[in-house]
Amino acid sequence: MNSDFQKISEIKSLPEGSRAQFCACAILKSLQKRLAKNGSEFLVADFADNSGSMTLMVFADSLAYISLTRASAGDAFKIFGVADFYNGRFSPKIDSMEKLSEEELQSLLGELVEVAPENxxxxxxxxxxxxxxxxxxxxxxxxxxxxxxxxxxxxxxxxxxxxxxxxxxxxxxxxxxxxxxxxxxxxxxxxxxxxxxxxxxxxxxxxxxxxxxxxxxxxxxxxxxxxxxxxxxxxxxxxxxxxxxxxxxxxxxxxxxxxxxxxxxxxxxxxxxxxxxxxxxxxxxxxxxxxxxxxxxxxTGGDGEFTDLVPALQTRILQSKPDDEFAGAKVEVSSGKKIFIATSNAHKVKEIKAMFEEWGVDCDVGGADEIGGMPECDENADTFEGNAFIKADALKKIAPADAYVLADDSGIVVDALGGNPGIHSARYAGVKGEGADKANNEKLLKALENIPDGERSARFVCVLALVCPNGERKSFEGRVEGFINHGAKGKNGFGYDPLFELPEGMTTAELPEACKNEISHRARALKELIKFLKTQ
Ligand SMILES: O=P(O)(O)OP(=O)(O)OP(=O)(O)OC[C@H]1O[C@@H](n2cnc3c(O)ncnc32)[C@H](O)[C@@H]1O
Ligand SMILES: [Mg+2]
Missing domain, CATH: 1.10.3210 (Hypothetical protein af1432)
Structure with a gap:
């Protein structure tokens, strides 16, 4: 700061009653002539520097009056006066003013003109x-x-x-x-x-x-x-x-x-x-x-408890900071994308949530249970994609309008069975609920009883259906190749995982969860979905 003058914000925060002398450099923003009750003229001048603004009343008996009558908005002045307050409002007494030369103005411009705080x-x-x-x-x-x-x-x-x-x-x-x-x-x-x-x-x-x-x-x-x-x-x-x-x-x-x-x-x-x-x-x-x-x-509010009256807000603003020890805490702002998963299969929700987290995708992922539960729906389409959209559309009806809805239809496709169980994987053995996985696995092993090694190729297929808040519809497919073993191996995962052997010699139920979530059909479809979400 230039030492031979003070900033307007400093002058305005001088203690009331100090009647300290000041010298300010500021730009005249507006000037009006007014008539006092006794009939004498006075000037109302608004001045500003880059710290704030002040309104001055200049009476005909002051030297400053003469300087101001010849001035126009945009002129810069050195202002000499005494800080004073009237009814608690800053109301300085002005002694004299000198117009800054063009040279002085140029050298002080950075101090006089307020610029937006951001670059x-x-x-x-x-x-x-x-x-x-x-x-x-x-x-x-x-x-x-x-x-x-x-x-x-x-x-x-x-x-x-x-x-x-x-x-x-x-x-x-x-x-x-x-x-x-x-x-x-x-x-x-x-x-x-x-x-x-x-x-x-x-x-x-x-x-x-x-x-x-x-x-x-x-x-x-x-x-x-x-x-x-x-x-x-x-x-x-x-x-x-x-x-x-x-x-x-x-x-x-x-x-x-x-x-x-x-x-x-x-x-x-x-x-x-x-x-x-x-x-x-x-x-x-x-x-x-x-x-x-x-x-x-x-x-520009000074040291008072409240600022001066803010005309745009028709009030004064409380200046003291909230008594909150967490005031400096940063609130993490998310992308704002909320995704609800349209499934009644808790394993799918767990896997999808884990993958979003592992890959650092900035989305708030929730299960259907957070918004009233997955509605009953008839998965009667003849493709994975068709069934996935049936589920997505059913949940979309009850999901918040600003949320994305994602459904997963998946299954195991066995070549020796002409692609079965395929889209019927969940209800292959006709058992619902708790015993379904066990019954399905038994039925599949039985169906392949006489099929020799080398002819037991199979793949997991997953189609993800996404319905966006604006109604846009997208689907993403992922597959993983392997074959059906002769018995169950491994305790992780769900569904047909214990039977599905990868070329590497392990079933997907033997893989740690994080590994399955790198290579699975669901992971592959989800990676495509995330690429799309990033463009949104
Ligand atoms: O329809 P929703 O409510 O989503 O749940 P669901 O379990 O009925 O799901 P699907 O209709 O998509 O049926 C998929 C079946 O395929 C099997 N499956 C899908 N993904 C699997 C995975 O990652 N590991 C093992 N089995 C899987 C499993 O038996 C599932 O029940
Ligand atoms: Mg289903």
Whole structure:
């Protein structure tokens, strides 16, 4: 910090009653002439440096008055005064002011201009990486066209004059915050179109690039006052959509997001949000605008228990930290993907959960029992895939809308039996429940009684059926080759594991669980499924 002047935040936190002299360097943000009760004129001047802002009342009898009458917003001053408080509010007495020379201004710029707390280059790169994820290519091109059309100013502009993100790169930061929120929250609302939601999040405030003058003191431009950022943004987005030949329906819906994002007509929205995407974007905007106002209030709030009144929030904010010894604890944020497994076979759930954990897949995997149990269903399709989808669809009906549902249909295919038991593996011996595995194994050994070694080849087959929150359906198949032994060996696994011998000379019931989960039919199908999940 430069030692011959103090930051506004320091001056504002001087103890009440100290009446200490100060010298500040700050940029004049706005200036208004007012009339006192006694008829004399005074000036109300808003000043800011990169630590905060202060409002000064300058009366005609002070030297500073003369300096200010010739000033305009954006000028930088050295301000001499005495810290004072009136009714608990910072209300300094100003003695004199000197305008900074251009040279002084340039050398102090970093101290005077507030910049977004996050690194601008990193924010810009992240914003573009989110834009690349927009599924619809025409919407994606429209967003890129609009950003390119307004140019560099988007990445430097403030997001506001006073209310929130009112600093250099504030618009970039606010737009990125909405894009991040959209990506995180979209899985919760599968009925919100992701392309429109992300495009709306990125572009909702783009009109501010024209609404605000981009000098040292942000003011509204002439067209900004005449049309406002909502209409200006609508025009930029409409032009981009037409240039990129976005279809009429998507164009109208994207325009609607821009026109309605202010939330309420009395806050400047041109229309009330009337699509799922518009309601979504306007709520994200509401959240980030208010949290931005809290951030600024806390940053410049001084030493008091509460900050000054925050106009956007219509209150003051409690400054003391919560009395919580765990306050610094990091909350691990998961990918947010929740997967329920549509099966009544606890072994399958155990294996699938173990594999997700072993491979470090960041998904919350749950069994059907967590959401009311696996509904009864008739596995009457004639393929593994068909049966897997019957189970997935049955659970999907009762699963939360934002969850994925995964079903496994599997079985053992024995060549000497023309592919049997195959899709009938679970009910091969006609026994349900506890004794089923034992009865199935006995029946299979009996059926192969007269089949010699060399003709007992078999494979486990697993088809996983996945139903995504957005309704997308995918299936993945895995197989493992081996043969059927003459008796049972091993205690691990379930079903036909004790009979199924791998070329290596062990049954899958002899393998430790972790080894089975590397090579099994289920593991192979699951690896394919995970590749797909990573693209989601
Ligand atoms: O239908 P759900 O509720 O998922 O449970 P299920 O046990 O009935 O499952 P399937 O209809 O898919 O039938 C698969 C049968 O194939 C056998 N099987 C599948 N995977 C196996 C594995 O990894 N090891 C041994 N046997 C397996 C086992 O007998 C299973 O009961
Ligand atoms: Mg079954």
């Amino acid at each position: 601008a280059d990193a924010m810009r790169a992240e914003l573009f990486s989110i834009i690349e994820k927009i599924p619809n290519p025409d919407v994606r091109e429209t967003v890129k066209y609009a950003l390119n059309d307004v140019g560099e100013v988007f990445f430097r502009s403030t997001a506001a004059i006073k209310m929130h993100h009112a600093y250099v790169c504030g618009l970039l930061e606010h737009s990125l915050h909405l894009a991040r929120l959209a990506v995180k929250l979209l899985p919760m609302y599968p009925f919100v179109n992701p392309s429109l939601a992300i495009a709306g999040a990125v572009l909702h405030d783009i009109g501010k690039t024209i609404e605000y003058s981009q000098g040292l003191a942000t003011e509204k431009t002439k067209i900004g006052i005449l049309q406002g950022h909502v209409v200006l943004g609508f025009r930029i987005v409409r032009k981009a959509a037409l240039k990129c030949k976005l279809n009429e329906d998507l164009t109208g819906r994207l325009e609607h997001i821009i026109l309605s994002h202010q939330g309420e007509l009395q806050w400047g929205a041109a229309a009330v949000a009337a699509t799922p995407e518009a309601v979504f974007v306007s709520m994200l905007d509401y959240l980030d605008a208010r949290m931005g106002a809290v951030y600024s209030a806390l940053k």
